[in-house]
Each structure stands twice: as structure tokens, then as C-alpha cells.
Amino acid sequence: MVWSVVMNLTSVVFLCLFSLVCLIVFLCMILMDLNYYVEWEIVTLNSCSLEMTLIFDWMSILFLCFVTFISAMVLFYSGGYMAGDENMGRFMYLVLGFVASMLFLIVSPNLVSILLGWDGLGLVSYILVIYYQNEKSGGAGMLTALSNRVGDVAILISVGLMFDMGGWSFFFYSDTGMLSGVGSLIPLIILAGMTKSAQIPFSAWLPAAMAAPTPVSALVHSSTLVTAGVYLLIRFSPSLGGWSQTALFVLAGVTMFMAGLGANFETDLKKIIALSTLSQLGLMMYILSIGYYKLAFFHLLTHALFKALLFMCAGALIHSVGGSQDIRFMGGLVHIMPLSITMMNLANFALCGIPFLAGFYSKDLILEVAFSSNLNEFCFWLLTMATGLTVCYSFRLIYYSVSGDYNLMGLSCVSDEDNIMTWPMVGLGLAAVVGGAAMSWLIFPSPWMVCLPVALKLLALWVSLVGGFVGYILNLVAITYQLSSILNYNIVVYAGSMWFMPFLSTFGVSGFFLKVSQLYxxxxxxxxxxxxxxxxxxxxxxxxxxxxxxxxDNSVKVYMILFMLWVVLISVILLQV
Structure with missing residues (x-):
């Protein structure tokens, strides 16, 4: 246990220092407009050279800063959350391997080296999802692994297609548009990004991955696994186009709406936040498919801050109420856990886009840019309703944490006394307040002016107000809400089960392929x-x-038998002659 504590503290200090160095380097690179490309040639085959390449530009350095900072906070938080675990050392090594895979993926402008970090994320995520070794975790881990393997195969096929380019460093080809002429390369890259970022029809694995420990969920859903797909498509964004980009645009909008609707019927705290992540990933893909990759990256960074904070607060609540994740047993906690509930509501407000918090600077700009783009009416209302649903389930969480009835069990020891868990929450809370404003000036140094009619300008505000009012009032009159759920049971089951996505994702595998493979x-x-x-x-x-x-064996009997057979054979031949 002592070794685990020492390793934990050493890792936290190292990651914090690395994050600080990355921030200083990022500021220098932004001011001097510098980009560094490092390359080592490993082998050359038929004029196609395999190199080990690293890219250090403002985007990769800033993302490294955020990933290492959030990882340091999560590791520090894990020291309190996982304190009673017998395999604390193994858990820390797995999380550090997870972070290392993500860091390697961020600085790789080469499809072959990206595949190493990509597969590293998939492998370690599977091990972490099945960390609690039971049947539910095993099923969730298998669903996660098999869903992500689709994207891995797409990357492998893309590596083969890029052989015609004379190299796998897509960084130099994407700006020229040459990649769009390489067969089906761009649709395969979009497919890989959709699987890793859990867009429809690969959405079922994201809530299932909540079987992992809560610190892992905070890391996975903020800055590592699920953001890898968005980051890959951001790197390929100059080459996106055609029918595949249109398909991504529609599927991202439907994913955003489906996740927001499902979160309003969910009662598992971690799954609500997971569906919230899915909704925000849909928003990133939505604006990315329109062509604004910097806005998608901006929202990716701000979302990482408040989503990690939200998962940490959820972990503190689950830890205090004896491991229960049902929000119906968590009412009126503001008087017992004031710090955790304050941080949780701060993260919820940032998620809703409340002015001057981190989420406001990215979400408001995304909505205004989307409203000013050439959207059809279906996609416009899809985006608007998804925004309202986000505020609706956020205020539903606020009701159950602040003003709901006290529903805790009698033996629950609920308090904010664990400083190891509360200090990282305070650090991320400060980042969730000032991070959006700071990043908006750094990523967009010259201000944008979005000219919209007054009705469209106020639409995001009105939708948020209506969504928050509906989410709070429906749960305040819980009897009416439960009665409507009983009367419309089929609709509630359909909306609350992600449109039967988990069933459909596993039915084809278990119902056909596994039976065929068993027969074979x-x-x-x-x-x-x-x-x-x-x-x-x-x-x-x-x-x-x-x-x-x-x-x-030189046996006389054998030789005698062989001799007799030879005599009989010769006799038969002579008689026939």
C-alpha cells in the first residue's frame, strides 16, 4: 500500500509539471507561430518509407496540457476513491498506460503510429472496464472491445490504402485535398472516428463502459478514449467531404437528440452523465461536419474540464451513499455534502452553457455559427431540441442533489471530509470557471461577429430556460411524472433504452454470428x-x-511370416502364368 501511495503521488507531480511545461510551450508557439515536425526513418519498402513521426503544433501541445492536467487530478482523486482496493498498484499502472496511449495518439501525424495509440486505448479500456470481475463488467467489456474493433479495422484498411501515397503521414496530404482521391479512405476514417466517439449505430458501448471504476470514467469521458475519434477527424478535417460528411452530419444530430432524450429517463447517475457525454460528442461531430474544426476542438477542451469534474462529484456521491448509483436515493444532499454538491452544480451549469462558465463560450458560439449556416429545417430543430434536452436532464440532476427529498439509507456515512477527493474537484472547478474564457482568447485571438436575427439570437437562451423549467418542474411533481411514465410505458422504455440500441448491438452478434461460429x-x-x-x-x-x-525388432517370427507371404505370392503368380 505504501508503494502504491508513493507511485500515485509521483505520477501526479510528474503529470502536473508536464502539463505546466506544455502550457508554457503552447504560449510560446502561439506567440511565435511555430510548428515542429520530428521524423525518424525506420525502413523503406518499394519507395514507401515507414517513419516514426511526431507533430508538435499548437493543437497537439494544448491537448497534451489538458490531458495531463485532468489525468493528474483523476490520479490524485483515485488515491481516495480506490483507497480500500487490494490492487491499487495495478490500477495506477493501467491508468498511466491509458494516458500514455492517448498522449502518443495526440502527437502522431502518421496512421501507423496512430494505430499503436489507438489500439493501446482499446486494449487498456477493455481491461479497465472488466476491472470489477463480474458478469456485468465482462459483458460491458466485450461490447466495448467489439464495437471499437470496427474502427480498428477501418484504420488498418486505411493504412493499406495510403500505401499508394508513398507514406502514411497524412498531415501533409490533408491540406492539399489529395486524400479525398484515395479510394474510400475518408469514409473509413469517418467510420473509425464514429466508433471511437460512439456515434449511432455504435452508441451502446458508451453507457455500458460505466462498469469501470468512477475515476476511469472521469478520464475516459473527458479527455481520452471518446475524444480520440473527434480528434482524429479534426486532423483529417481539410479532406472531409462528399456523402460521408453528410452522413456524419445527420448521424451526429440524431445521436445528440437520442442521448439527450435517454438521459431524461435514466435513473443511474453514471449512465446519465455518460449519455450527457454522448450528447456533447454528437455536438462536436455536428459542428465538425459543417466545417468548423476549431470550434469542435474548442468545445472538446472545455467539455473535458466540466465533464471530469461532474464524474468526480458523482463518484463522491456514490462513495458516500454506500455504492448506490440510483439518483432516487440521493435527495437533499446539499446540507450534508455542500462542497461536492456545489462543484456538481457548477459542472452542470457549465454543461448547460450558463453565461461566463466554460461551456458557455464554446456552446453558445457553436449554436450561433450553426444557426447562421445553411441548415435544413430538420437539422435545425434537431439541434434546438437537443440543446433543450441537455438543460432538462441537467436540472433534473440538480433537483435530485439539491432540493429533493432526503432519501438516503440509514447507515450512510455522507460527508465531505475526504480531502484527497475534494481537492481535485476544487482544482477542476476553478478550471471550469476560467478555462472557457482563457481558451477563447487563445484559440480565437481575433473576435468573431455572428450576425443573426433577434429571434435566432435569443433562441438558445429561450430553449435553455424552457428545458431547465421542464426538467425541474416534472421531477418536483414526481407523482404526475411517475403516472405519465406508467401510462406511456412503451414510449418511456423506448426512449430510455437508447432506442433499443444495446439490444440491437448485441442481438446480431449473439443471435447469429456466435451461433454460426459455435456450429463451425x-x-x-x-x-x-x-x-x-x-x-x-x-x-x-x-x-x-x-x-x-x-x-x-529383428523377430524370427516376423521374418518367417514375411517369408511365407512371399512364397504364397510367388506361387500364385507362377500358377497364373
């Missing part, structure tokens, strides 16, 4: 192939070796 294994692999293949050859050679051994 029993009748072909372990049947005919064994009889006429390896085992059959083994038996034949075994029998033949017995005859050889018998012939080599």
Missing part, C-alpha cells in the same frame, strides 16, 4: 478437420510407425 467450431474445426486433418494424420502415422517398429 463443433462440426468443422473440431469435427471433419480434426478427423481428416491433424488428428487423422496423427493416427495414420502412429499406426504406420507401429508396423515399422515391429519390422525393426
Amino acid at each position: 467450431s463443433q462440426s468443422v474445426d473440431m469435427g471433419w478437420l480434426e478427423y481428416y486433418g491433424a488428428q487423422g494424420a496423427y493416427n495414420e502415422f502412429d499406426n504406420f510407425s507401429k508396423y515399422l517398429q515391429l519390422a525393426q
Whole structure:
């Protein structure tokens, strides 16, 4: 246990220092307009050279700063949350491996080296999802791994397609538009980004991954695993276009609406926040598909701050109420856990886009730019309703944490006394307040002017007010809300189960492919192939070796039998002649 504590503190200090260095380097690079590209040639094959490449520009350095800062806060928080775990050292090593894979992916402008960090994220995420070794975690881990393997295969095929380019460093080809002429490369990259960022129809694994410990969820849903797909598409954004970009635009909007609707019917605290992440990822993909990649990156950074804070606060609540994740057992906590609830509501307000918090600077700008773009009416109202649903489920959480009835169990020891868990929450809370304003000046040094009619300018505000009012009032009159849920049971089940996405994602695998593979294994692999293949050859050679051994024993009986057979054979031949 002492070694785990020392390793934890050392990792936190190192990551904090690394984050500070990255911030200083980012400011210098922004002021001097510098970009560094490092390359080592490993092997050359048919004029196609395989290099180890690293890219250090303002985007990668800033993302490194955010990832290391949030990772340091999560590791420090884990010292309190995972204090009673017997495998604390293994947990820390896994989280550090997870962070290292993400850092490697961020600075890789090469598809081959990106694949190393991409697969590292998938492998370590599977190990962390099944950390609590039970049947539910095993199923969630398998769903996560199989869903992400689709994107891994897309990256592998893209590596093969880019062989025609003479190299795999897409960084130099994307600005020229050359990648759009390489077969189906861009649709494959979009498919890989959609699987990692859990867009429809690959959305089921994101809530299922909540089987992992809460500190892992805070890391995964803020700045690492789920943002890898968005970051990859941001890097490829100059080459996006055609029908695949239109498909991404529609699917991102539907994902955003579906996640917001499902979160309003969910009662599991961690799954509500997971669906919130899915909704925000849909918003990033939505604005990215329109062509504003800097806005998508800006929202990715601000979202990372308040989402990590939200998961930490949720972990503190779950830790205090004895491991229960049902929000119906968490009413009236503001008088018992004032610091945690304050930080949680601060993160909720930032998520809603309340003015002058981190989420306001990115979400408000995204909505205004989207409203001024050439959207059709369906996509416009989809974006508007998704924004209202975000505020609706956020205020639903605020009701259950602040003003709801006291529903805790009698033996719950609820308090804010664990400083190891509260200090990282305070640090991320400060970042969630000032981070949006600071990043808006650094990423967009010259201000934008978005000219809209008054009705569209006020639309985001009105939708947020209506959504918050509906989310709070419906839960305040809980009897009416529960009665409507009972009367419209089928609709509630459909909306609250992500439109049956988990069932559809596993039915095809378990209902067809696994049964076919079982039949193949029993009748072909372990049947005919064994009889006429390896085992059959083994038996034949075994029998033949017995005859050889018998012939080599120098037995008189054997020679006499062979002699008699030879005599009989010669006699038969002579008689026929």
C-alpha cells in the first residue's frame, strides 16, 4: 500500500509539471507561430518509407496540457476513491498506460503510429472496464472491445490504402485535398472516428463502459478514449467531404437528440452523465461536419474540464451513499455534502452553457455559427431540441442533489471530509470557471461577429430556460411524472433504452454470428478437420510407425511370416502364368 501511495503521488507531480511545461510551450508557439515536425526513418519498402513521426503544433501541445492536467487530478482523486482496493498498484499502472496511449495518439501525424495509440486505448479500456470481475463488467467489456474493433479495422484498411501515397503521414496530404482521391479512405476514417466517439449505430458501448471504476470514467469521458475519434477527424478535417460528411452530419444530430432524450429517463447517475457525454460528442461531430474544426476542438477542451469534474462529484456521491448509483436515493444532499454538491452544480451549469462558465463560450458560439449556416429545417430543430434536452436532464440532476427529498439509507456515512477527493474537484472547478474564457482568447485571438436575427439570437437562451423549467418542474411533481411514465410505458422504455440500441448491438452478434461460429467450431474445426486433418494424420502415422517398429525388432517370427507371404505370392503368380 505504501508503494502504491508513493507511485500515485509521483505520477501526479510528474503529470502536473508536464502539463505546466506544455502550457508554457503552447504560449510560446502561439506567440511565435511555430510548428515542429520530428521524423525518424525506420525502413523503406518499394519507395514507401515507414517513419516514426511526431507533430508538435499548437493543437497537439494544448491537448497534451489538458490531458495531463485532468489525468493528474483523476490520479490524485483515485488515491481516495480506490483507497480500500487490494490492487491499487495495478490500477495506477493501467491508468498511466491509458494516458500514455492517448498522449502518443495526440502527437502522431502518421496512421501507423496512430494505430499503436489507438489500439493501446482499446486494449487498456477493455481491461479497465472488466476491472470489477463480474458478469456485468465482462459483458460491458466485450461490447466495448467489439464495437471499437470496427474502427480498428477501418484504420488498418486505411493504412493499406495510403500505401499508394508513398507514406502514411497524412498531415501533409490533408491540406492539399489529395486524400479525398484515395479510394474510400475518408469514409473509413469517418467510420473509425464514429466508433471511437460512439456515434449511432455504435452508441451502446458508451453507457455500458460505466462498469469501470468512477475515476476511469472521469478520464475516459473527458479527455481520452471518446475524444480520440473527434480528434482524429479534426486532423483529417481539410479532406472531409462528399456523402460521408453528410452522413456524419445527420448521424451526429440524431445521436445528440437520442442521448439527450435517454438521459431524461435514466435513473443511474453514471449512465446519465455518460449519455450527457454522448450528447456533447454528437455536438462536436455536428459542428465538425459543417466545417468548423476549431470550434469542435474548442468545445472538446472545455467539455473535458466540466465533464471530469461532474464524474468526480458523482463518484463522491456514490462513495458516500454506500455504492448506490440510483439518483432516487440521493435527495437533499446539499446540507450534508455542500462542497461536492456545489462543484456538481457548477459542472452542470457549465454543461448547460450558463453565461461566463466554460461551456458557455464554446456552446453558445457553436449554436450561433450553426444557426447562421445553411441548415435544413430538420437539422435545425434537431439541434434546438437537443440543446433543450441537455438543460432538462441537467436540472433534473440538480433537483435530485439539491432540493429533493432526503432519501438516503440509514447507515450512510455522507460527508465531505475526504480531502484527497475534494481537492481535485476544487482544482477542476476553478478550471471550469476560467478555462472557457482563457481558451477563447487563445484559440480565437481575433473576435468573431455572428450576425443573426433577434429571434435566432435569443433562441438558445429561450430553449435553455424552457428545458431547465421542464426538467425541474416534472421531477418536483414526481407523482404526475411517475403516472405519465406508467401510462406511456412503451414510449418511456423506448426512449430510455437508447432506442433499443444495446439490444440491437448485441442481438446480431449473439443471435447469429456466435451461433454460426459455435456450429463451425463443433462440426468443422473440431469435427471433419480434426478427423481428416491433424488428428487423422496423427493416427495414420502412429499406426504406420507401429508396423515399422515391429519390422525393426529383428523377430524370427516376423521374418518367417514375411517369408511365407512371399512364397504364397510367388506361387500364385507362377500358377497364373
